[in-house]
Amino acid sequence: MKLVQVAGYLGSGKTTLILDLVRALAATGTKVAILVNDVGEVPVDGKVLSLSGMTVKDIGGGCVCCQVAGSLMKTLEILGREQKPDIVIVEPTGIAVPESIKETARLAARKTPVTLGPVIVLFDTTRVEKLINFDTINRLVARQVKDADVVALSKVDAAEDNDISRAVEEVARLNPKAKIVRLSVRSGEGLEEIVRRTQQEMAPA
Amino acid sequence: MSADPGVDGPKSPLHQRFESCAVVAALGRGEPFGLEELKRFAKDLMAAVTEKVAAAGALDIGHIKAVVESGQCFIYANTVGDPKDITVETNKETPQGDVSLTLNAVVLGLEQGKIHMAAHEGMLMTAERYRLEIRKP
Numbered sequence: 275m276k277l278v279q280v281a282g283y284l285g286s287g288k289t290t291l292i293l294d295l296v297r298a299l300a301a302t303g304t305k306v307a308i309l310v311n312d313v314g315e316v317p318v319d320g321k322v323l324s325l326s327g328m329t330v331k332d333i334g335g336g337c338v339c340c341q342v343a344g345s346l347m348k349t350l351e352i353l354g355r356e357q358k359p360d361i362v363i364v365e366p367t368g369i370a371v372p373e374s375i376k377e378t379a380r381l382a383a384r385k386t387p388v389t390l391g392p393v394i395v396l397f398d399t400t401r402v403e404k405l406i407n408f409d410t411i412n413r414l415v416a417r418q419v420k421d422a423d424v425v426a427l428s429k430v431d432a433a434e435d436n437d438i439s440r441a442v443e444e445v446a447r448l449n450p451k452a453k454i455v456r457l458s459v460r461s462g463e464g465l466e467e468i469v470r471r472t473q474q475e476m477a478p479a
Numbered sequence: 480m481s482a483d484p485g486v487d488g489p490k491s492p493l494h495q496r497f498e499s500c501a502v503v504a505a506l507g508r509g510e511p512f513g514l515e516e517l518k519r520f521a522k523d524l525m526a527a528v529t530e531k532v533a534a535a536g537a538l539d540i541g542h543i544k545a546v547v548e549s550g551q552c553f554i555y556a557n558t559v560g561d562p563k564d565i566t567v568e569t570n571k572e573t574p575q576g577d578v579s580l581t582l583n584a585v586v587l588g589l590e591q592g593k594i595h596m597a598a599h600e601g602m603l604m605t606a607e608r609y610r611l612e613i614r615k616p
Contacts, residue, residue, distance in 0.1 A: 284541035285559035314583030
């Protein structure tokens with residue numbers, strides 16, 4: 275099973291993308307499992323996905339990139355043993371560091387057949403100034419972007435052109451190797467590309 | 480699921496100033512909600528919690544999101560702190576009976592107790608506006 279992260283800062287549109295992504299993958303016959311880690315005390319994202327008809331495993335009690343990494347590892351082992359999905363989509367908290375999650379997946383790979391798929395990081399183009407210049411947030415977002423294989427510039431339908439240009443510039447500066455995709459869940463722009471990237475083969479864990 | 484001391488670690492330094500809180504409640508009133516009114520309730524709830532958290536001194540609102548359920552109807556509302564940009568999505572079923580609410584707020588630069596108090600105040604303020612009573616806090 276391949277682990278695909280849909281990461282990105284709080285409110286960047288991860289849950290909304292996953293809803294469409296999972297439907298698109300299921301339509302191609304791909305067996306998908308979803309792991310959701312909410313930073314809050316109760317799982318809202320997992321509830322939304324469940325109410326939308328998806329089977330979700332919630333990981334609570336802290337951030338999966340640090341405090342509850344062990345829960346992620348154990349959940350991957352259980353999924354690998356019981357459900358054997360083709361793809362596991364992990365929605366970490368909006369403050370998670372993707373590389374730390376990859377480290378945990380590498381540890382899990384010692385016991386369970388998990389490979390690393392792409393890290394898709396959403397960058398909200400309606401909040402570019404905050405993501406680039408607001409102290410604390412900018413350090414976290416920079417780290418997320420640096421860890422990405424694909425950066426999805428989210429909400430492009432609602433953003434100003436100059437903000438989208440600034441976002442492209444900043445992402446390219448932080449991570450020149452990342453594939454940049456313009457994404458609008460509302461119009462469907464970029465979704466096909468994200469689906470294609472999700473299905474692509476990557477290096478073993 | 481139990482923690483794994485071999486893999487679990489302390490909170491990342493990048494998370495240090497982020498705190499979160501949850502509000503879970505069952506609300507009810509004599510007359511039923513229509514879908515549009517319940518959507519307005521969800522939107523007003525987001526605005527009220529945003530206002531209260533900002534007034535309490537938050538440096539930034541990371542995300543406030545809620546699931547509002549009534550019978551088979553569910554509404555997902557969320558905001559990143561801009562009262563003009565509150566998203567409300569629904570499965571378009573007709574609300575039936577009491578309303579259950581699950582709300583999460585993730586905030587930068589405000590301690591957890593203050594976030595909880597602000598979120599609770601926002602919920603009470605909105606419930607009052609819609610003549611809702613708290614059945615189960």
